[in-house]
Amino acid sequence: MKNIITGIGEALWDILPEGKKIGGAPANFAYHCSQFGYESYVASAVGNDLLGDEIINALQSSGLKQEIARVDYPTGTVKVVLDSKGIPTYDICENVAWDNIAFTQQLKALARHTTAVCLGSLAQRSPISRKAIRQFLSAMPDNGLKIFDINLRQKYYSKQIIEESLKECNILKINDEELIILNNIFGYKDLEIQENCNKIIQDFKLKEIIVTCGAKGSYVASAEGTFNFEPTPKIKVADTVGAGDSFTAAYCSATLAGKNCIEAHKLAVEVSSYVCTCNGAMPKLPKHLIEKIR
Numbered sequence: 001m002k003n004i005i006t007g008i009g010e011a012l013w014d015i016l017p018e019g020k021k022i023g024g025a026p027a028n029f030a031y032h033c034s035q036f037g038y039e040s041y042v043a044s045a046v047g048n049d050l051l052g053d054e055i056i057n058a059l060q061s062s063g064l065k066q067e068i069a070r071v072d073y074p075t076g077t078v079k080v081v082l083d084s085k086g087i088p089t090y091d092i093c094e095n096v097a098w099d100n101i102a103f104t105q106q107l108k109a110l111a112r113h114t115t116a117v118c119l120g121s122l123a124q125r126s127p128i129s130r131k132a133i134r135q136f137l138s139a140m141p142d143n144g145l146k147i148f149d150i151n152l153r154q155k156y157y158s159k160q161i162i163e164e165s166l167k168e169c170n171i172l173k174i175n176d177e178e179l180i181i182l183n184n185i186f187g188y189k190d191l192e193i194q195e196n197c198n199k200i201i202q203d204f205k206l207k208e209i210i211v212t213c214g215a216k217g218s219y220v221a222s223a224e225g226t227f228n229f230e231p232t233p234k235i236k237v238a239d240t241v242g243a244g245d246s247f248t249a250a251y252c253s254a255t256l257a258g259k260n261c262i263e264a265h266k267l268a269v270e271v272s273s274y275v276c277t278c279n280g281a282m283p284k285l286p287k288h289l290i291e292k293i294r
Helices: 025-035 050-061 105-112 127-139 159-168 176-186 193-204 243-256 261-276 287-293
Strands: 004-008 012-016 019-023 039-047 065-071 076-082 088-092 116-119 145-149 171-175 208-212 218-222 227-230
Touching: 004 025, 004 105, 004 127, 004 243, 012 050, 019 025, 019 050, 019 076, 025 039, 025 116, 025 243, 039 050, 039 105, 050 065, 065 105, 105 127, 116 127, 116 243, 127 159, 145 159, 145 243, 159 176, 159 193, 171 176, 171 243, 176 193, 176 208, 193 208, 193 218, 208 243, 208 261, 218 261, 227 261, 243 261, 243 287, 261 287
Parallel strands: 004 039, 004 116, 012 076, 039 065, 116 145, 145 171, 171 208
Antiparallel strands: 012 019, 076 088, 208 218, 218 227
């Protein structure tokens, strides 16, 4: 069976200091998976407007396949402000197209053939899109890889959204700041990082959990008892927009290629570090990184 990877959720324009660039975690994720040779789809919605036309054209020019509906809401935009270290903050417009993703027959057909999917919490802020994402997960093959890249943004999450997503998925990716929020929500107190990871894996029957800590490194823990730390390489950061999505994409791609979680972790660190040296979320990866999973 051919591996098909889908990023489902928000498709939007990041309004950066140097101009607008196509963004949204699902598109970033799918783009980087496609660089590793996988058939990758973006599942979302855009408006019947010029910005929607431009998103569809930009995804096509990037070689990405798409299951993107046109709806009577404006195409999503996010104003991105970078601090002196290249760390972004976001002003996310509400009641936009990707808040209104419907579970169509076309989306159902894609779900049935999807080997791996990545979703976050942001696109689930709307009940309409949340329902479509849940239906997509349910329609996937039983052995599908379901990655919850939590991506907590502003006020756009709840205990219910996080809990339901964790129960539906088998891999969680979270950063250290988000882990503190999750621990507070679920009452995990004063745990060392390995114990913390094991507790989440046990409580939600996860296969693996990935915790990224920026320049301090990252951890991967598995239900089989693996616990691995990788340092973050010292690099000159251009910006960190999309770096986490490239990490998830590399980890997913390596896993589907048969790599174990430690091997997948090492590649994910290399890829996301490279993306941090570039402007924007979708730079072209160098050949030596792509060849590491072939």
